[in-house]
Amino acid sequence: MIMTVEERMENLFTRGVASFVDPSSKFKEKLLKKAKGEISEEVIIKFGVDPTRPDLHLGHAVVLHKLRKFQDLGCKVVFLVGDFTASIGDPTGKSKVRPMVEQKEIEENMETYLRQVSKILLTTSQVFSWIRNSDWFYGVSDMLPKEGLNLDFWGRGINPSSFLGKAFLYEKTRMQVRDLKKQEAIGVTLRGLFWTLGRITHAQLIERDMFQNRLNEGNSLFIHEMLYPVLQGIDSFALYNIYNGCDLEIGGTDQTFNMLMGREVMKINKQPEQAVMSIDILVGTEGKEKMSKSLDNYISINDEPRDMFGKVMSIPDTVILNYYQLCTSADKERLKGIEVKLKDPKINPRDIKLDLAEEIVAIYHGADNALGVREAFLATFQKKEIPEGIEEIRTNEGEILADLLVRSKAVSSKSDWRRLVEEGAVKRLREAGSEEKIVNYLEVATPGVYKIGKRRFVKII
């Protein structure tokens, strides 16, 4: 079944999209031309990336899948790594001031990031690029020369800490020059920043809901936080200069305000304003809050197939359709079918969820693994078999079981262990499938498979 370009675009602009800003449809038109191969000009999609958390979860993946679809239509995705802005602290987050992240660390983070991303996105230079915003926000004096940096300037050594030394480093580390081979690198000076700030009013910035809320609750609102959206807007401006375009910015709904500020900054600078697409937020495994690492309700795309499957199975029924929409490639027809099935009282939603889990695991680990893990899941939880590949702990002669488990971090403390035993949560499993409840918390560790609660398994050897 081959969809026409128009059909694909329709899907692209509606599926999981919370809002799309593109007055007079300039972006849509350009995209259509690009997809049909009528123009050679690049279509640049900006996506802001947080450099501090390289562990991607399904919530991130929703946007990444969307980006992939744009790539498939010939667009170039540019990851904007907000290392500079992160060091300032995005007010979107929990308002904790974030630590400065070293450039080297960023590069390392990006490596792991890209490795994960490549499960979803194409990373060839034709359709992908990345750049960090310290590239234009840092000045020469922000450079921190490393020890042992050997600079030679026409036969004369240069002190790395001197301005000249820093300038050298600056030239060497700028991605615009080093990686993108730009003749002229753009940078944002204090003067330039104020030029922009002089064209944005206080009212424009504080209209943001979150700022209002903070003020109403009597919390503090710092200037740098108010400026954050502007900086993010300047990123769009910079991108336009570097990539000769910045046609669309994509992000979660929580980024809408910031992304719209990009339009403002571009307008101020007489650039064509970027379109803005905000994507629905995926809820976490408990079905209420947004999926995030700090709430520990996330499914990492690096999760082992078994964990991933289990976590999907643990979501409430009410969000099954939501997950289907945002995490799989199921088309409209199938989504409709699933919606009908979910309403059918004769069908156990669990079975639909089993399919969902398998489908999601297949995206990240392949169809074979997904099927295998589905069977293993059924075996473990329906037939109560001992799962494979569980953690093994070696026991020392005569060691108390409690000590062993605390040592291996299977339980958090001896008190914790005692409680679990008293609650009848600990069982030793026998080959035949029978279980023996552990009643003595001072028991000496003997080899075997132990089950703590419903899902913790430990093998002692």
Add this chain to the structure above:
RNA sequence: GCGUCGGUGGUGGAGUGGUCAAUCACAAGAGACUGUAAAUCUCUCGCCUCCGGGCUUCGAAGGUUCGAAUCCUUCCCGGCGCACCA
């Protein structure tokens, strides 16, 4: 700079000299019921324990007291208000 209010467990937030390992809610864990769903019910939720109890905690350090999370001193951190400056 001045004034003022505050800093308590994973989170929010009580407690203002002994009955406080600290009400309560949320989060979390376990059991029952189940579909490793939700909802519901019960229990647990600092550490150690020979189950009698012991030990360490309330921003940090000192002090008062028989006794302090609670009072005093100093320091650190934060909110708010005022002033200075502009």
